[in-house]
Amino acid sequence: MPTEKFDAIVVGAGPSGNACAYTLASRGLKVLQIERGEYAGSKNVQGAIMYANMLEKIIPDFRDDAPLERHIIEQRMWYMDDTSYTGMHYRSDDFNEERPNRYTIIRAQFDKWFSRKVREAGALVILETTVTDLCFSGGKVIGVKTDRAGGTVLADVVVMAEGVNGLLGSRAGLREAPKPETVALAVKEMHFLPAEVIEARFNVKGDEGVVIEAAGTITKGMAGTAFIYTNKESISLGIGCLVSEFAKTGMTPYGLLEAFKRHPAVAPLIAGSEVKEYAAHLIPEGGYKAVPQLFGDGWLIVGDAGQFVNAVHREGSNLAMTTGRLAAETIFQIKSRREPMTAENLSLYQKMIESSFIMKDLKKYKRLPNFLHSAGEHLFGTYPQLISKAAQTYLRVDGKDKKSKERDIVRSFVKTRGVLGLASDAWKLARSWR
Amino acid sequence: MAMQELGSTRVEEKLYQNRYLVDAGRPHISITPHDVPSAVLLSLTKLCPAGCYSTNAKGQVEVIPDGCLECGTCRVLGEPSGEINWGYPRGGYGVLFKFG
Numbered sequence: 321m322p323t324e325k326f327d328a329i330v331v332g333a334g335p336s337g338n339a340c341a342y343t344l345a346s347r348g349l350k351v352l353q354i355e356r357g358e359y360a361g362s363k364n365v366q367g368a369i370m371y372a373n374m375l376e377k378i379i380p381d382f383r384d385d386a387p388l389e390r391h392i393i394e395q396r397m398w399y400m401d402d403t404s405y406t407g408m409h410y411r412s413d414d415f416n417e418e419r420p421n422r423y424t425i426i427r428a429q430f431d432k433w434f435s436r437k438v439r440e441a442g443a444l445v446i447l448e449t450t451v452t453d454l455c456f457s458g459g460k461v462i463g464v465k466t467d468r469a470g471g472t473v474l475a476d477v478v479v480m481a482e483g484v485n486g487l488l489g490s491r492a493g494l495r496e497a498p499k500p501e502t503v504a505l506a507v508k509e510m511h512f513l514p515a516e517v518i519e520a521r522f523n524v525k526g527d528e529g530v531v532i533e534a535a536g537t538i539t540k541g542m543a544g545t546a547f548i549y550t551n552k553e554s555i556s557l558g559i560g561c562l563v564s565e566f567a568k569t570g571m572t573p574y575g576l577l578e579a580f581k582r583h584p585a586v587a588p589l590i591a592g593s594e595v596k597e598y599a600a601h602l603i604p605e606g607g608y609k610a611v612p613q614l615f616g617d618g619w620l621i622v623g624d625a626g627q628f629v630n631a632v633h634r635e636g637s638n639l640a641m642t643t644g645r646l647a648a649e650t651i652f653q654i655k656s657r658r659e660p661m662t663a664e665n666l667s668l669y670q671k672m673i674e675s676s677f678i679m680k681d682l683k684k685y686k687r688l689p690n691f692l693h694s695a696g697e698h699l700f701g702t703y704p705q706l707i708s709k710a711a712q713t714y715l716r717v718d719g720k721d722k723k724s725k726e727r728d729i730v731r732s733f734v735k736t737r738g739v740l741g742l743a744s745d746a747w748k749l750a751r752s753w754r
Numbered sequence: 755m756a757m758q759e760l761g762s763t764r765v766e767e768k769l770y771q772n773r774y775l776v777d778a779g780r781p782h783i784s785i786t787p788h789d790v791p792s793a794v795l796l797s798l799t800k801l802c803p804a805g806c807y808s809t810n811a812k813g814q815v816e817v818i819p820d821g822c823l824e825c826g827t828c829r830v831l832g833e834p835s836g837e838i839n840w841g842y843p844r845g846g847y848g849v850l851f852k853f854g
Binding site for chain 1: 768769775794803804805824825827830833834840842843844845846848850851852853854
């Protein structure tokens with residue numbers, strides 16, 4: 321390991337670590353980035369959708385050479401029971417713009433590209449090296465220990481971009497380890513198909529893409545969601561539920577995945593595909609209340625390690641990139657003033673995050689995790705079935721008059737959930753959305 | 755039982771698609787020795803997305819993390835009670851996602 325002292329050490333080479341290391345290095349700071357994988361991205365898993373705006377703020381011309389799959393022109397939200405989905409779709413040709421806002425990406429390729437940019441910006445990137453501990457001196461973080469010979473490296477500040485399951489921060493007592501109620505376990509497969517087959521099945525052409533977000537009985541009453549994203553020549557398909565829910569029901573994640581793939585609305589989309597990878601990953605779902613202390617003497621936390629995921633809007637890597645960039649800007653400002661990396665100085669990072677969209681969005685949904693815990697079995701069991709039945713009652717033409725049909729639908733809801741139950745669910749949902 | 759076997763066969767087939775560099779003889783997850791497994795340990799035989807956990811003839815829960823996807827689910831559930839000892843594989847080892 322290098323023996324010289326660095327301005328900053330960044331642990332991890334995902335979107336938050338890369339955003340941070342890139343921003344620091346391009347402003348002339350001496351940066352060491354350490355990644356345990358064989359290459360950046362080899363330990364990382366995401367759906368994945370990449371939001372362009374947050375990357376533009378870091379690498380404005382990223383479209384020139386970043387490995388992007390398809391820009392998204394259509395969003396489908398499916399509320400599913402065992403044989404149906406009730407959906408809301410939005411598709412617009414306006415999304416065929418010069419600088420599209422959302423792309424599907426393949427993380428191993430994207431992270432590798434981002435890591436190359438980090439190196440080109442002047443950071444020293446060390447791969448295949450696991451950071452094992454933080455080094456402290458008088459309560460201040462002064463560097464890291466690794467599993468390499470001569471493994472200790474010193475820096476003015478250490479940025480923990482170690483991901484949702486990072487060990488450093490929690491082992492050192494700087495943040496809590498994730499809890500079963502605040503993380504979801506998601507499993508995912510990569511299904512390969514020729515581009516023209518994907519385009520025909522999803523009704524798109526060229527680089528256009530579709531994303532499907534799904535919820536309902538597919539998670540067997542557990543709080544969770546599933547997704548289907550179109551890449552150029554593959555489809556990313558996955559499903560996830562809170563770890564606490566899996567633990568309660570004893571269902572296998574791969575059993576859930578297989579059942580989702582067999583759903584009559586899903587099976588035709590992936591028919592004949594070749595599966596080339598099966599992955600699993602945790603997703604922070606605790607929201608606003610689960611965000612830990614983000615700074616201290618000589619350290620900062622960015623990305624998934626800070627629980628920065630907006631579960632409602634399926635946003636995560638954009639929060640990761642933004643927190644990485646803001647951490648770098650904080651460090652740069654302190655460095656420019658030739659001041660030390662004390663907790664007081666680094667608290668600027670917290671202020672930046674609070675005045676950005678990140679904390680505003682997380683705060684907006686701060687009640688949602690509790691709502692999902694309390695109403696989960698209805699949201700992911702009772703309601704999709706009721707809605708499907710209502711749609712069928714309404715759509716079937718069978719000689720029954722429409723007024724009676726409407727009365728039957730209302731009765732089925734009241735009978736199953738009760739007037740108070742319905743009112744309580746509606747109230748809680750509205751509140752958790754504010 | 756037949757369903758369970760079917761399930762575990764299927765997950766092995768899934769893992770077969772993946773790329774790993776196994777650190778032979780240095781498993782990064784271990785279980786604290788026990789006579790009777792706790793509910794948490796037993797739940798991991800179902801929950802582990804890579805099917806790394808199983809029960810042996812004595813009813814104890816064992817882990818073989820060769821196919822581990824390094825998600826951390828077992829750490830989240832089993833570390834607080836001290837039943838699961840979870841570390842990262844040495845740098846470069848473990849699962850190597852081609853797509854992620």
